Amino acid sequence: MTETIHVFNRAKVRHHRDRAAPLLDAHGFLFEETADRLADRLDDITHRFPLALDLGCHGGDMGGQVFGPRTMGRGGIETLIQADLSPAMARRANASGRPTIAADEEFLPFADATFDAVLSNLSLHWVNDLPGALLQIRRALKPDGLFLASMLGGGTLAELRDCLAEAEIEICGGLSPRVSPFADVRDLGGLLQRAGFSLPVVDADQVTVSYETPMKLLYDLRAMGESNAVAEAKSGLARRDVLARAMAMYEDRHRDADGRFPATFRILTLTAWAPAPTQQQPLAPGSAKTRLAEALGGQEISLGEKAQPKD
Secondary structure, three states, X not given: OOOOOOOEOHHHXXXXXXXXXXXXXXXXXXXXXXXXXXXXXXXXXXXXXXXXXXXXXXXXXXXXXHOOOOOOOHHHOOEEEEEEOOHHHXXXXXXXXXXXXXXXXXXXXXXXXXXXXXXEEOOHHHOOOHHHHHHHHHHHEEEEEEEEEEEEEOOOOHHXXXXXXXXXXXXXXXXXXXXXXXXXHHHXXXXXXXXXXXXXXXXXXXXXXXXXXXXXXXXXHHHOOOOOOEOOOOOOOOOHHHHHHHHHHHHHHHOOOOOOEEEEEEEEEEEEEOOOOOOOOOXXXXXXXXXHHHHHOOOOXXXXXXOOOOO
């Protein structure tokens, strides 16, 4: 396992999800949207994945997309094991009748080469030991098994983050960790390679949600279980005066033409495969049979030879 920096209080993450579990019907729209997008990715893959794991299942949104009223087993999935850090979320997901357990993403209770696919929808951004979690996921996959996940990435809630930071600096003269840090595309690509995955791809998309007031955004984050869980954060969101100032800044700076307030969520999608001998491999350097210059219709210039200027 890797040496871990404890950025997040995992007990607090579990508590936030337990508290949010009864509220997801009204506030779990982001989980539903990203689950729909991940399921669409499954439709684009010709492989079949009979046994799959939904890691960090929340209320079972991924399962609802895989086994929807108009679809049966997208991606060839026959059995979907659901797992979540929160026992309350696991109980809620289990209402679907699919097998569900409470399990920590940092300590997976599965044998090597168990699953044909591991899916994860907006959960891994709360993991402390992400390299270790990715390594365990890769080990839990059969050869040529698929890892498909979405995470919140850098740039998420930029409007809120900037206003909270400026308000706290203005009033308190310093800054405390009130909003969770997020990974970026380059970081995740490197971590997938480090964990031993083949053919890793990370891409970014953006979801913008509009609110009547900035305070409704804060309420939604709490009701989704996405409140701040940074280990060094002070209890409570903010002092009343800091929070009031931050909300005033949000209203002044981000009101749109319809009088509403946008909140940006940057969604990173990770696709990678457990290594297998049957996978397509990159060609060895120097093994190409066609010159790039020929393919591009250009002129090849050898090392040390300068192109002659045209008259």
